Amino acid sequence: MTEAMLFYPMALVAIGGALGMIASRNPVHGAMYLVLSFFGIASVYVLLAAELIAALQIIVYAGAIMVLFVFVIMLLNLNEDDLERPRLTPGTIFGGAAALAFWMISFMVFSDLPDQTMPTELPEGFGQVASVGRLIFGPFIVPFESTSILLLVAMVGAIVVAKPRI
Amino acid sequence: MPKYSSADILGLAPALVLIVGALTLLLLEVFQESEKRGYQAWFTAIVAAIASLVALPMLDGEAHRILLTQDGLFFAVADRFGGAMAIVVAAGLALSALTAGAFLGARKAERGEFYALAMFAASGMVLLAQATDLLMIFVALEIMSISTYALAAYLRRGMRTTEAAFKYFILGAFSTALYIYGVALVYGATGGQTGLQQVAEAASEGSLLLMAGVAFVAAGFFFKVAAAPFHMWTPDVYEGAPTPVTAFMAAGVKAAAFAALFRVFTVAFGSEDVALHGWMNVVVVLAILTMVVGNLLAIPQRSVKRLLAYSSIAHAGYLMAAIAAAANPEVRAAAGEGLLYYLATYTFAGIGAFAVVAALERQGAEGPLMWDLDRFAGLARVRPALAMAMGLFLLSLAGIPPTAGFMGKLLIFRAAVDAKLYGLVIFGVLTSLVGVYYYLRVVVYMYMREREPSVGELPAPRLAMGVALALAAIGTLILGIVPGFFGEIARASTLALGG
Numbered sequence: 001m002t003e004a005m006l007f008y009p010m011a012l013v014a015i016g017g018a019l020g021m022i023a024s025r026n027p028v029h030g031a032m033y034l035v036l037s038f039f040g041i042a043s044v045y046v047l048l049a050a051e052l053i054a055a056l057q058i059i060v061y062a063g064a065i066m067v068l069f070v071f072v073i074m075l076l077n078l079n080e081d082d083l084e085r086p087r088l089t090p091g092t093i094f095g096g097a098a099a100l101a102f103w104m105i106s107f108m109v110f111s112d113l114p115d116q117t118m119p120t121e122l123p124e125g126f127g128q129v130a131s132v133g134r135l136i137f138g139p140f141i142v143p144f145e146s147t148s149i150l151l152l153v154a155m156v157g158a159i160v161v162a163k164p165r166i
Numbered sequence: 167m168p169k170y171s172s173a174d175i176l177g178l179a180p181a182l183v184l185i186v187g188a189l190t191l192l193l194l195e196v197f198q199e200s201e202k203r204g205y206q207a208w209f210t211a212i213v214a215a216i217a218s219l220v221a222l223p224m225l226d227g228e229a230h231r232i233l234l235t236q237d238g239l240f241f242a243v244a245d246r247f248g249g250a251m252a253i254v255v256a257a258g259l260a261l262s263a264l265t266a267g268a269f270l271g272a273r274k275a276e277r278g279e280f281y282a283l284a285m286f287a288a289s290g291m292v293l294l295a296q297a298t299d300l301l302m303i304f305v306a307l308e309i310m311s312i313s314t315y316a317l318a319a320y321l322r323r324g325m326r327t328t329e330a331a332f333k334y335f336i337l338g339a340f341s342t343a344l345y346i347y348g349v350a351l352v353y354g355a356t357g358g359q360t361g362l363q364q365v366a367e368a369a370s371e372g373s374l375l376l377m378a379g380v381a382f383v384a385a386g387f388f389f390k391v392a393a394a395p396f397h398m399w400t401p402d403v404y405e406g407a408p409t410p411v412t413a414f415m416a417a418g419v420k421a422a423a424f425a426a427l428f429r430v431f432t433v434a435f436g437s438e439d440v441a442l443h444g445w446m447n448v449v450v451v452l453a454i455l456t457m458v459v460g461n462l463l464a465i466p467q468r469s470v471k472r473l474l475a476y477s478s479i480a481h482a483g484y485l486m487a488a489i490a491a492a493a494n495p496e497v498r499a500a501a502g503e504g505l506l507y508y509l510a511t512y513t514f515a516g517i518g519a520f521a522v523v524a525a526l527e528r529q530g531a532e533g534p535l536m537w538d539l540d541r542f543a544g545l546a547r548v549r550p551a552l553a554m555a556m557g558l559f560l561l562s563l564a565g566i567p568p569t570a571g572f573m574g575k576l577l578i579f580r581a582a583v584d585a586k587l588y589g590l591v592i593f594g595v596l597t598s599l600v601g602v603y604y605y606l607r608v609v610v611y612m613y614m615r616e617r618e619p620s621v622g623e624l625p626a627p628r629l630a631m632g633v634a635l636a637l638a639a640i641g642t643l644i645l646g647i648v649p650g651f652f653g654e655i656a657r658a659s660t661l662a663l664g665g
């Protein structure tokens with residue numbers, strides 16, 4: 001019961017932030033709404049006893065990635081005239097209809113969820129840095145080390161793309 | 167904690183060799199004077215050869231689960247299927263790298279990063295073919311995709327290339343998002359499993375949630391392999407990207423994505439309820455759609471590069487037919503054999519055809535004129551060897567015996583007949599006949615038209631290009647004339663597909 005009382009306001013913050021982000025015309029406002037949404041999601045993670053992911057969500061998404069977004073927006077330095085006016089075109093109508101259909105199908109899918117017996121007692125140290133670290137460097141070592149290759153590739157790729165014409 | 171053994175390292179050896187090769191090349195680049203380049207293509211080809219050599223032990227013997235934990239968790243497997251795919255990917259890498267050596271050399275754009283990224287991409291492809299966990303597949307898919315995004319943006323001369331690179335990046339990122347959303351749904355439907363075997367155990371019946379997950383995972387893969395209706399990006403991206411990169415994307419990315427798709431669909435979602443009564447019908451419809459769209463839209467093309475792009479969509483359709491046939495557990499081995507064989511033939515003939523396009527590409531111009539059919543007119547007089555190689559590749563792509571493409575199509579259609587998918591086979595054969603028309607039109611131009619002086623000079627022949635074309639031609643002929651050679655490997659590998 002207390003969980004539901006905490007969950008619904010947090011979910012509302014997450015969804016409200018997301019809606020505000022797509023609805024706001026000013027890109028900087030949009031970015032700030034996105035931060036709000038990230039905070040909402042992070043608090044839902046806390047409710048799920050995933051404290052580490054909640055902290056990472058704040059540090060990485062609301063912190064680092066958003067700073068990057070705001071930097072790009074400021075570098076572009078958009079004027080009021082550059083911003084597109086919202087208009088009703090066949091494309092937007094179709095897109096909206098598709099999103100609505102997707103939402104309805106998702107509703108059907110998720111209301112059909114099988115009853116699963118969730119563990120009532122969490123294992124010792126669940127979702128904390130030490131146990132996640134033990135998992136990453138234990139059984140998950142192959143995907144974890146592959147991720148380091150992925151980051152290196154992304155770095156080399158970004159440099160290649162950012163270079164002036166070859 | 168997993169116990170490490172030498173078998174684990176050996177199982178990952180092909181990917182490790184490619185990664186070490188890429189890192190070596192990146193480091194060597196620091197000490198290079200900018201004028202003395204040109205060794206990188208050969209270096210990449212040698213690394214690819216070593217990678218396929220170390221993949222050979224995987225072809226015989228038991229499947230080894232890499233870093234198996236006590237809980238039965240493992241993320242990759244060293245089995246025959248993975249080994250065979252590693253060899254196919256390495257062949258594709260070597261051929262594209264040699265093509266790129268000649269292509270970039272002629273444009274004074276030789277940089278080590280290009281080949282390093284190609285090797286990283288190939289390591290992602292190898293891992294993708296060996297991965298047995300939806301999470302590992304995601305990481306491998308991203309290694310492959312991010313390298314190819316950067317490769318597509320490598321030679322940005324003109325608007326079209328920039329457009330192609332951007333389109334590929336946005337749509338590729340979107341497709342990966344679809345895939346990971348599907349994985350999340352599967353994770354929920356199976357009570358927290360991502361290992362293919364564990365998913366199969368937890369999800370023998372198709373609940374609505376599971377089928378939604380399957381649909382999203384499939385959509386992510388269909389984007390990568392350019393199956394209709396997820397093919398819209400393909401012609402523009404393939405036309406705009408540097409031609410050797412197009413060859414690598416068309417053969418390598420497609421091969422690895424199909425290998426992972428096959429493993430996921432047969433191992434994780436292979437139960438009767440999920441496969442036969444679930445995704446099979448959807449895949450059949452999409453396969454027919456892909457074959458029809460690819461072949462029909464290829465007909466009006468005058469740019470040979472764009473024609474090959476549409477033909478690559480059509481080939482994705484035939485490969486989808488193999489996936490559809492694999493829904494039936496009894497013909498799964500035959501379908502897998504067809505899929506592997508077809509991927510091998512497309513690697514040689516597809517890259518070969520794109521390499522010829524690269525060899526003839528007009529420099530300094532922009533737009534479709536660079537690859538216009540007129541540039542192929544009378545080629546047989548001026549460059550008989552080049553025309554002959556192109557003819558061979560096109561015949562193989564059209565599926566005319568005794569080339570490799572015929573054997574590939576035969577194996578896939580036979581598996582589809584065994585699976586009683588007669589409608590699919592009829593569409594497959596009819597669209598292949600359509601394909602013969604536009605492939606042979608290029609041959610007619612090469613052998614029966616006079617050369618017009620207005621199309622400009624041909625670029626000078628280069629050694630790396632000659633070697634690449636010769637290897638591709640030999641591969642196409644061997645796979646066509648001695649089908650047992652690779653067929654044995656392909657059959658054995660899919661009989662015991664490690665999960």
